[in-house]
Amino acid sequence: MKSKKYSEALLNLFKKKGFKVKEFENIIESKIIIERSGEIFKKSLLSFEDDNGKNFSLRPDLTISACLDYIKNVKRGIYKYAYFDQAYRRTFGKESLVRNQLGCEIIGSSNLQLNTEIINLIDQSLKKVIKHKTTIKINDINIFYSLVDSLRLPSRWRLRLKRHFWRHDYFKELIMRLESNSDLQKNVFELDKKSYIKMKKLKKNEKIAGRKINEILNRFEKKIKEPRSNINGARVAQIIRDFLNISCPLENAKNELKKFETKNKINLKLNQFDIFNLKLKNNDAMFSTNIGRSVEYYTGLVFEIYKKSKNLNLASGGRYDNLMQTLGAKTKVAAIGGAINYDNILKL
Amino acid sequence: MSKLIKIGLPSKGRLKDESLKVFKKNKLLIKDSKRNYLSEIKNFSLNEVVFSHAREIVERLADNSLDIGISGFDLLKESLPGIQKNIQVFSSLNFGFADLIVAVPDAWIDVQTIADLEEISFEFKDKNIGKLRVATKYPNLTNDFLLSKGLTQYKIINSLGSTEIYPFTDQSEIITDITSSGATLKANNLRVLKDGNILKSSACILVSKKSLKDKNKNKIVTSLLKKFN
Numbered sequence: 001m002k003s004k005k006y007s008e009a010l011l012n013l014f015k016k017k018g019f020k021v022k023e024f025e026n027i028i029e030s031k032i033i034i035e036r037s038g039e040i041f042k043k044s045l046l047s048f049e050d051d052n053g054k055n056f057s058l059r060p061d062l063t064i065s066a067c068l069d070y071i072k073n074v075k076r077g078i079y080k081y082a083y084f085d086q087a088y089r090r091t092f093g094k095e096s097l098v099r100n101q102l103g104c105e106i107i108g109s110s111n112l113q114l115n116t117e118i119i120n121l122i123d124q125s126l127k128k129v130i131k132h133k134t135t136i137k138i139n140d141i142n143i144f145y146s147l148v149d150s151l152r153l154p155s156r157w158r159l160r161l162k163r164h165f166w167r168h169d170y171f172k173e174l175i176m177r178l179e180s181n182s183d184l185q186k187n188v189f190e191l192d193k194k195s196y197i198k199m200k201k202l203k204k205n206e207k208i209a210g211r212k213i214n215e216i217l218n219r220f221e222k223k224i225k226e227p228r229s230n231i232n233g234a235r236v237a238q239i240i241r242d243f244l245n246i247s248c249p250l251e252n253a254k255n256e257l258k259k260f261e262t263k264n265k266i267n268l269k270l271n272q273f274d275i276f277n278l279k280l281k282n283n284d285a286m287f288s289t290n291i292g293r294s295v296e297y298y299t300g301l302v303f304e305i306y307k308k309s310k311n312l313n314l315a316s317g318g319r320y321d322n323l324m325q326t327l328g329a330k331t332k333v334a335a336i337g338g339a340i341n342y343d344n345i346l347k348l
Numbered sequence: 349m350s351k352l353i354k355i356g357l358p359s360k361g362r363l364k365d366e367s368l369k370v371f372k373k374n375k376l377l378i379k380d381s382k383r384n385y386l387s388e389i390k391n392f393s394l395n396e397v398v399f400s401h402a403r404e405i406v407e408r409l410a411d412n413s414l415d416i417g418i419s420g421f422d423l424l425k426e427s428l429p430g431i432q433k434n435i436q437v438f439s440s441l442n443f444g445f446a447d448l449i450v451a452v453p454d455a456w457i458d459v460q461t462i463a464d465l466e467e468i469s470f471e472f473k474d475k476n477i478g479k480l481r482v483a484t485k486y487p488n489l490t491n492d493f494l495l496s497k498g499l500t501q502y503k504i505i506n507s508l509g510s511t512e513i514y515p516f517t518d519q520s521e522i523i524t525d526i527t528s529s530g531a532t533l534k535a536n537n538l539r540v541l542k543d544g545n546i547l548k549s550s551a552c553i554l555v556s557k558k559s560l561k562d563k564n565k566n567k568i569v570t571s572l573l574k575k576f577n
Contacts (some may be wrong), residue, residue, distance in 0.1 A: 038501045163500075210481075210515075217458075301384035
């Protein structure tokens with residue numbers, strides 16, 4: 001069977017590099033996911049309640065399962081996971097509820113060499129198993145954040161653009177709003193002086209629906225003071241669009257970005273990024289500012305691997321240094337991982 | 349195949365009274381019945397009128413145990429996609445008007461739009477005080493709306509009634525709810541956000557798509573619907 005042949009071959013290659021093949025618990029407490037991602041991911045969960053009213057879900061994603069396993073069983077140090085198993089998500093079209101996931105994760109280290117290790121491992125393993133040439137696309141999401149920080153924007157807009165970078169459609173809408181300055185009109189905000197003066201007399205620590213009076217007044221005052229109409233939204237939107245169109249061989253990436261800096265009179269602080277120094281075994285590596293935007297928890301380096309001739313996605317992954325803490329780890333635990341696009345491999 | 353068609357009408361309140369008026373106005377006489385929940389139209393071919401909860405009418409139309417029904421547009425849109433795809437809206441009626449809205453406490457004077465709410469939701473997240481809680485009887489419509497407006501960091505609290513008091517009893521921070529005049533919201537110190545209109549609703553005549561496809565029922569259903577034109 002083609003499926004078994006590929007999965008066994010890939011897992012064996014991962015094992016040879018020190019990865020341990022693990023099986024994870026099928027069921028996780030839904031609260032863990034909802035507290036982390038809010039309602040946006042809850043819709044995808046296949047969940048049920050037990051007799052005590054506790055809500056559980058079938059595991060929706062094996063990266064999350066690996067993280068939970070680390071928190072429960074490993075707790076400290078570096079652990080290299082490999083897995084081939086099923087994840088379950090509610091579907092809204094013809095997609096199957098069951099997804100086969102084959103991947104590997106290195107949890108417990110922020111060592112930048114691991115970035116290279118994991119990309120090389122997945123890329124070289126794929127090459128050996130599928131016997132096709134591959135091309136790698138790479139990005140570091142922090143370069144986009146650096147761009148946003150360099151632009152003349154209200155702090156609220158900066159946060160908004162960063163928070164929603166991974167949501168393609170909504171991000172487009174945000175850029176359009178920015179372009180038309182529609183969010184910056186003075187009349188959107190009306191000064192409610194009467195309430196403001198009344199609230200000034202209240203105890204500052206008193207809470208109304210979970211928020212202290214003090215917090216409400218501070219934010220209100222900040223909003224009045226923040227400049228709203230003198231932002232060149234159209235220019236900023238154009239810079240962001242141009243940035244997201246940058247795509248070039250990895251070896252030219254720094255130069256391309258420097259040209260972009262000069263043209264737009266901005267400083268991306270490029271020296272802080274290690275992406276330009278990656279030692280990849282595959283010479284066919286592209287830098288693209290627009291990749292790795294489909295997963296919310298990525299925090300830095302992201303990569304996608306394609307079959308060269310067909311531009312067929314074979315794998316993707318990235319660094320997720322904040323995920324562990326949001327899933328319950330007591331301290332920050334850095335991690336990086338990647339998943340094979342198993343359905344596409346079976347199409348080869 | 350049965351030629352009997354089943355009509356679902358709301359079982360109580362203004363929705364029931366106004367639905368009966370619509371039938372009367374269109375010269376369809378619903379028989380007075382000793383049984384509270386079953387009746388029939390006297391001057392129409394073989395039929396049965398079933399009085400049910402408005403939410404149930406939507407579900408029964410979807411599984412085709414009802415053929416025609418009157419219910420709220422909001423309840424139809426709140427139902428799952430698999431239910432909605434089995435129901436056709438025949439027409440909107442001139443009653444049961446209400447808006448589904450997002451409301452925040454009046455005292456949150458710094459929050460005027462969903463964009464403000466989005467910032468507040470991240471403040472909650474960053475301070476590790478949990479997610480912003482949104483109480484609602486309409487979790488599906490609320491989710492679709494809030495996610496489309498950029499709000500992601502929140503948690504739905506399902507409410508079955510008195511949703512307006514949730515923010516002041518530490519059960520939620522904000523709410524989404526149905527309002528017609530806004531008086532109840534005002535009385536409970538709540539305010540609708542400027543861009544917080546989720547859905548405009550009214551009562552509707554709804555038809556089960558399966559009944560329209562059924563050769564035997566189609567004629568009867570269509571002839572009944574014609575009476576409402």
